[in-house]
Every structure is written in structure tokens, then in C-alpha cells.
Amino acid sequence: MSLFPVIGTGVPEAANGVDTPASPGLCNVNGPYTNAPNTPAQLLKFGGRVPCPGQGSLDETENCVDGESACDGQENPIDTSHNSTSHSDTQQHTDTFPAHPSLPTATCTADTEPDPHEPPKDMSLTGPSQTGMPLNETLSGDWQHTDTSSKDTAPEGDTHSADKKQSETKHTEPSSCCAAETEEEKEVEEECEKDGKEQHAGNTQAEVSAEFTEEPSAAAPSPSSAPAEGGESSGSSPCPPHVMAQVRVRNVPERERIVRGMQDSKSLDEISQACIGGARGGGRGGQPEGRRATISSALELEGTVSHDGDLTHFICRNLEQKIKMSSKPSLDCDCDSDCSGSISSRGRGSSSRRPADIPPIDPAVLADLQRHTEEVAHSVELMMRSLNGTIQNMTALSVGYIQTYRDSVDSLGESVDMSIKGMYTLMARCEELDRSMQPIHTLAAQIRDIKRTLDALEAICK
């Protein structure tokens, strides 16, 4: 819960710095103004809104009055988290947000010379400019005035550095486009952009504050500022985990990237980029990576290497000559010429002369080749067709053969089956006949009796 001096009530904090509904409408985007900076540097950081004078309402007036007292007593430690995001929002709404009549900072600005020509868009800063400078210069959305304002507030900035550490945020930094930015500032901004919007009261604010405090000495060479910043950053509290990198000397990370790129990636893209960066940064590609550097340099000698995002383009120079040089005779000549240097020189000379000896390429070659190829394909197709037909005939004949064989085998089988059946039938009949022969014996006996009787009768009759 941060104290909101304007209305004298506490304003609940929002986790992301979003303006809470409980907050009064007085502070719309900026949120509580307890963290109103005391210096223009801080003003630039927070990007509060400055109301246009003359747009005041009753509330505004009252807020102005309250804000005066609040602004005057602006030395309390400020809760930055809520303000940072609010100020970021402010920065985003700088161009679009109209002058809010209820800005308490109206009072703060009232102390200064309000600029009637100040467009509503320029309400990017909150807090008074106690230095007496016109707000135009300090409160423009453009960070180009950062240097001057910082210069003016340098003495105060030193005194309030402790407050800055807690109050300054990085959200304001990306919006800073100071024309007089040094290299360190750029790196810091890049690092801040890397960290993104995950915002805490980062200790990098110390770096930034240090940077801005040293802006009066921006004329000093950058290396001098770098070690100062490095010292200050090193001297400051250890960086939080979300800080990706510190402010460093420019060449060092370049070299680190070179080495890292060469060690981690073996792609041509990395190598070429690393070599190019190394060449620009100091020309030292590293002794172990000298071979890789030569590959990239060799490519660059043979053509143009360009990078389009992930794509690597290579435009070769004099491609026709290279093709001719890679032809068989030139390769044989080169192979033969490996034995001696003189021969090699001769070979090189002959190979150098070869392109001239080779006749110019006939443009009709492709057409002739296509025609011949079509003829060959046609012939092959005809041959395959005839073969297909012949084999089909042979296959049909063979099918007839096999069908005949199948029929003969079937008939043989049938005949054999019939024979077997007849055999069984004959056996059955014979058996039946044999069974039927049994009563014949009695008949035979009867016949014998009849015959004897007849013989007896014949004997009597004689």
C-alpha cells in the first residue's frame, strides 16, 4: 500500500503496476505520485503526465494545491514497482492520452513555467522540476533532452541517487532515444529490452542512474565511462538474476560472441558472421579458429556472402569460368601438376589458358539433348511394348498348355476313380453271389436223390 499524497489516502498496489480501481481518478495512469521524481532525470524516467495549464477543473485545482505540498515533500522513498509499470503505461499513452484534468502534477508544474503551447502529448513526466527549467525541455516525450536535464540536475541527481535506485525503472529507458546516447547507453538499453517487461526494482537502475549521473561527463570518452560504470556496477549490489548482462566495454562482448560463435556453431553462417564481426571488432579470429576463418574468407574471395535472416546467400563471381575450370581436362592437368612446382605453374598457366581454348558453349545443346533423349525414350517404349506383347502371347500359350495338362490329369483321376469304383462293385457282386450259392447245395442233394430214385425205378422196370 503506497501512500498517495494527493488525496492523502493509501492506494493499494497492483502486482503489475496497473492502476487499481480503488485508486482515485485523480491519478489515472500515473498512479500514485508519491514517487514523483525530484529531478528532471527522474522525471524523464517516470514519464508522468503533465497536465496542461488552463485545463484545470475544480478537482484539478484542488489536486494542484495538494500536489504542491506533495511535490514539496518529495523526498520519501518511493514504491517503485507500482510506478514503474504505471510509468510505462504512461510512456505508451504519451501520444494518445489527452490532458487529464485531474493530474495532481498540475501543481507541480504550476511552480514552473507552464507552457501553453505544450501539447497534451507532452504530459510524460510527473513531479516538479524544481530546477526551474521550463517543462518543455524536460517533459517532452523525446528523450533527447535527457542530457541537458540530467546535466542540470546532476548535482541534485547525486544527492538523490539513493532515491533513484529505488525509483528509477527501466521502462522509461526503451523510450529514451537520446541523440547523444553513448555506446554504453545503447548496450544498457539493449539489455533492458532483453529483460523485457518483467519488472522489479532492478539493481540495474543503479547502472542507469550511474549512467545518467555521468551524463554531464558524457563528453568523457566512453571507455572511461565504461570502467566507471563497470566499477559502479561492480561496486553496486550484485545483479539480480534477471539481469542478462552488465555494461561492458564494447569490444569485449564482440570478441566473446566471436569465440562463442566459433566454438558453439559450425555452420557457415555463424562462421562468416563471427569472422566478419571479429574482423570488425579487432580482426582477431583466434588462433584455433584460423582455419574456419580462412574458409569464410575464401568464400568471400570467390563471391559475395550475404545473410537474409536464417538464409545464407552466396553469389559466385565468374561462374562460367569456374565451371570450365572444373572440367575434366583442367582437373587432370591440375592433378598431374601436383608433383612439381614448375609443372604446377605450367598447369596453372594452361588451366588459366584453358578457358580460352574451350569453344563457346552451344546454346542448342540442351535442345539436341532433349530431342535425343525423347527418341531414346520412344525407342525404349516401343521395345517394351513389343516385349510385353510377346510375353503375353507366350503366357497365353503356356496357360493353354497348363489347362490341357490339368484336364488330362483330371480325366485320369476320374478314370482311376471309376476303375476303383468298378472294382469295389465287382467285389460286392461276387460276395453276393457267394452268399446266394448256399441253397444250391441242398438243391444238389435233392437232385442226387432224384437221380437215385430214378435209377431204382429203371431197375425195377427192366
Added chain:
Amino acid sequence: MEDQEMQLKVKRVTDKFTENMYVLANEPSVALYRLQEHVRRSLPELVQHKTDMQSWEEQSQGAIYTVEYACSAVKSMTNSSLYFKSIDGLLRQAISMKEQISTSQGRR
């Protein structure tokens, strides 16, 4: 030089191609010929066997009919036992009558 080299290359290519065509066309041809040869050789034997079988079947069919007729004849022969019995009875009567006649003539 280049012509010879080209000729060599062309010859090599065509040789490979023709070899492939040989393989492509010859294997089924040879297979079909083998099939036909086998059929041609084995079919007459099969026919011979079939002919023999058929002749044997005819003979067996003849025998079957013969046996069947014989069986029917034998079955019908058993029907004559009654007649033989009556014949036997009549003959015994005839013998008895003759003996009576002869005894009656001896008494006169």
C-alpha cells in the same frame, strides 16, 4: 579420343541396358518354356494311364454284369427246390406202384 571415350561409355550403357532387358524378358520366357516342356513330356503318359484305366474299368464292368446275372440266376435256381421235391415224391410213388404191379403178376 573423345569419340572413342563416348563410344565406350555408350557401349557400356547399352550393354548394361541390354543385360537388364535380357533378364527382364528371358526369365519368364524360360520359365514358360520349362512349363510347356514338362507338360509336353508328361501328358502322353497321363493319357496312356487314363486309357488303361478306362479299359480296366470296362472289363470290371463286364465282370460286374456277369456276376450280377449269375447272382440273379442262382437266386432263381433256389426256386426249383419245390419241384425237385415233388419230382422225388412222384418217383417214389412210381417205384411203389411198380412193385405192386410186379407182385400182383407174380401171384397170378
